[in-house]
Amino acid sequence: MSLSTMQAINSAHQKTVDQYVIADRHHVGIEEFYDNWINSVDTDKEAMRLENKKERITAKTFEAVYQLWAKLPSREQLNIDKQYTLRFGYPCQMGAN
Secondary structure: OOOOHOOOOOOOHHHHHHHHHHHHHHHHHHHHHHHHHHHHHOOOOHHHHHHHHHHHHHHHHHHHHHHHHOOOOOOHHHHHHHHOOOOOOOOOOOOOO
């Protein structure tokens, strides 16, 4: 299943579903990138600098993810969460609670 094969229940929401999944994976990728970079530095000062940078950047990407999630009805959110969990092994960033 590729990112584009996560199917919306209602085709009117497919574009938002696609945008959400792309934004979510982008957010996860940035978090992983900075976590790996932070773990590889030698000084606490450098680690703090990177941690602050990660926080600023992920705040923006998280907001983008949230805005897309908020556009979807709860039925679509549950559907995405199920497909996402099957694809990646863990729930999506917003989670459908």
